[in-house]
Amino acid sequence: MKPPPFTYHDPRSVDDAVALLSEKDNAKLLAGGQSLMPMLNMRFVLPDDVIDINRIEDLSYIRDDGDALVFGGMVRQRDIEFSGLVSQKIPLMKEAILNVGHRQTRTRGTYGGSMSHLDPSAELPTVSMAQDAIVSVRKKGGERDIAMADFPMGYMTPSFDLDEMVTEIRVPIWPEGHGYAFVEFARRHGDYAITSSAVLLDVADGGKITKASITVGGVGPSPLRVTAAEEGLAGETGSADLFTEIAEKCREIDAMEDVYAPAWYRQHLAAVLTRRALAKAYSRAVNGTEMNLR
Amino acid sequence: MSDRRTISVTINGETFEREVETRLTLSDFIRHECLLTGTHVGCEHGVCGACTILLNGQTARSCLMLAVQADGQEIRTVEGIAPNDQELHPLQQAFQDNHGLQCGYCTPGMLTTLLEFLEENPDPTEREVREAISGNLCRCTGYQGIVAAALDAAKRLQAGA
């Protein structure tokens, strides 16, 4: 299990990187390498050129833009884990990041890499979907923003072109005191989740839900917003019955299936985890004791 | 003709300059170019954690990096943990005293992982230790001796600090 032969490039700027991307027909961008390197070692991918973007320095920022946190594409998962800004402004991401692999993989793994790989149960894309993130991609001579809703095109396939690279992710911030919860089910700690649920709630004084975001990972081909469930929450006051009923809508999602987890089980988990996430997020929003919905 | 580069990597304080194929993994570089064979390779797909090294002080899987990516970087491996040839580091001593290893193959990755973890969390709970080593597979010990060693080492390190 050794990587196949390729030509290695380590550009120092995004311009150089995208120039190479446009030149080379069969190139792979190497970000944190936590997904690409195993695929290279197993020769599942056979690129002629590997463009290592780890030496590009100006892609590793986390910036507070007021209404959003802005992440450079090469921000490491470990940087997110230890970022005070992230825990303060996007607590959902902080809660999710601890489930991303292990410390040793978070050292290298990047936000942009995770978005580009787009595993349907990966935590960062799920959080990005929940927060309505905007992904900036650049190619030679052009840049564009892709709303998260339009970002996944299919199973592990983002909607940017082969000559484009993710440079930045802009993650809108929810109002202070919002409710959040990231709940996932994996066979072992640190594994890719079979299914996950990310919930954000804005709750008015008095307990009325004013805004809700519900995303499930690992059910569809990419993280999915459960709009039917979100709609059912608007204007309602949180309760165990309500959350149980709303979460049931997750069973209607068209689910994928493999030998490890049948479709019905993914749907079932989506309902269970969403029920739990809703209770947790709501409790946090109303500063109440945690509602325990097993 | 293969794509090659000359790189310079500092491992345990010693600088190794070698011309290598750009596709060479960092684990193979450490083991077969620098002949520091204490770092082990168990899966080459980033799951088992045997190849864990400290890259600029942070744990990383050396099978998931290319050697060229470590050019100019500082690496610490299992050979660089003990204070000298005669003594063991308190973490290593705790492993011996708590039967934290059997075949010794996963041990280097366990040690590097715990070295970083105990610096950040000097007084961990058992659960925290178990999560900290969740990315390192051991097939011999059932982890019980390793977890005991880590908790014991935390005490020793605190007492020594």
Added chain:
Amino acid sequence: MGAKMFGARVPRLEDPRLLTGRGSYTDDFHLPGMLEAAFVRSPHSHAKINGIDTSAALAHDGVVAVYTSADLPEYLRDKTVPFQVPNPAISQPFQQRLLEGREVCFAGEPIALVVADTRYNAEDAATLVEIDYDILPGAADCKSALEDGAPMCHSTSSNNEGAKYIVGYGDVEKAFAEAHLKHREEYWIHRGGGFAIENRAVVAEYDEIDDMLTIWSATQSPFLVKQNVVDMLGWESDKVRVIAPDVGGGFGPKTVYYVEEALIPVIAKDLGRPVKWIEDRRENFLATNMERDQYWEMEIAVDADGKLLGVRGKMIHDTGAYMPWGIISPYISATTLPGPYVLPTYELETRVALTNKVAVTPVRGAGRPQAVFAMERLMDRAADKLGLDRAEIRRRNLIPTEEMPYALGLIFRDGKPMTYDSGDYPKCQAEALRIADYDGFRARQETARAEGRHIGIGVANYVEGTGLGPFEGATVRIQPSGRICIYTGGGDSGQGHWTTLAQVCADKFGVGVEDIDVQKGDTGKIASGVGTFASRIAVNAGSSVHLASNEVREKAIKVAAHMLEAAEEDMDIEDGRVFVKGSDLSVPLSDVARAVQGMPGFSLPGGVEPGLEATHYFSPSQSSYCNGTAVVEVEVDPDTGYVDILNYSMAHDSGTLINPFVVDGQVQGAVAQGVGNALLEWMIYDDNANPVSATFAEYLLPSAPETPNVDVTHVESPTPINPLGVKGAGEGGTIPAAAAIIAAIEDALSPWDVQISGAPLTPSMIVQKVHSGR
């Protein structure tokens, strides 16, 4: 005199090297001029090979040679791996050829071998070997494989039955006719592989000047490798040396001799350069033997008090495409079933199915976890149906201690009648129940249920034949420096032989373990050996060290008596010195060792043979049977199917303990593998027998958060079979684990009346059962 070493919790001598990165595993060897090999393996579970074209591979950078079957020396082309353990029950003992050139029968079977300057270049070239296949249907599931119309595993066969046999005793028909209660159930029990973190590895070097072939292999059994190399390749025994250096875990699959261990030496000799082959993890999933599926169709008969009257049934065992170790695993399964119980009648028919998968050979536990699963589930069912407590029905059936030794009425794999040598089964179960607070469990369960938590408890017993013969020897030698060196044949893959064998020896000379070296796993160091498997080293090598140490002790006294002009009966040894009791007269062992080196022209003192050393090959008269009881408490989340093991208690009787520290570690590690068998580890194949779960991301090993601490208590029933009273301890933890864990899960889910008849049990299976029960 120093502290007694035998029986003490001595930290391991092995550790400092391994903790500082100074171990030497096979891949750590870098020999001058060494080449690296990569295999071309079949990507298909079953295919005919029409042609192989190696020209592009040969032209690749760095490639030195490419071998196919046709490129091997003529005498090797059709040679198969020697059949290790024949048995008349085997009708189709297929064995693997070195390189297959006609019909591949499992995905991963080696077809060609590329040798190059680097592994990277060898792997590149391996992808350039072009093979023209006719893909054939594969026999996948072992049960279906025995049905009419199933695809043939080997196209030359007319059926897939590799072996068939019946074991049993007593009048089963009568027992069932008279039974108060009968219960019939089918079980599916899957076990995966050993999955040592170090994969297999072979380095071979041929020295033309000495005409000597040296093989380093990550094997548990260097002497078996040597024997097979000699048999297969026709080399002289004294021209082959096999060394098992540090080995990164074994667990069974590294016991067996593999084609790679034959090919790499052949090629090293052919090319005149050292050759290294390091199995990678993908190859390990495809081509290293494992255990797999067994289907049991079983029936139990008990009387109104829950006393066993009989057990009967049929079992189907998946053996894969080849049978290198014959029917060892399923035979052990069949003979393990009666366990610690007075079982008056028993009959099991076993059919061994050939499937297009890698061979099945023993993995830690070796067929026993499956049998224990079947038997313990049957006991649970009988208890439930009679309204008896599950521990109570077991208690009523345990063999009373006073009936030891207990003849079972079966023949074990060593060909000897199965006679349990010693053990206190009632005490062992009682101890396990005590440390698990079994009596307090129903109250805990009630409290938990009131909180909406679902906890359950499970109990399982087992008896395991350990310490198999024929022998494992030891040479004990006191060197002129005074250090003691022990040589023994079995390799060490983490068991701590250095420490434990030193403990056996140390007290004889009143020295510390640090004064003793152990050189193991090297055919150049001792004349004969077998290997480290079947929980046999403490029993065999331990006893040999004991006997050889005694002999060396006697000799040292004899020589020292001569040197000090004293009577032998007045002498003793302490702190490494032979002394005359009640006097200041003494001589260090180093001087005694020097004295028996001899001096030119003088006779040896006391007329002894030269050298302060002795060699013994202890051969046990039969296996010694260890036993144990596992009690497991779990919490199940019925919504997600997650199982959390809350408490794991085990009472373990492996006879006398040499080092309880090391034995605890063996039990804990073995339990972890049992946890994997119960909940995580599943080697999945598609309908055509192609492997699906061939990475560590898909085949799940237990990691630290999923693995429980094991509360181990030892019951020590010394065996009369060997002078130390020891029994094997390496596998007991694994054997009852799945049975106890699954029983506990079932108990936790009793509100849904769930019945579980298989393992592993995945979260989705649990949720499905809860829902169908609801």
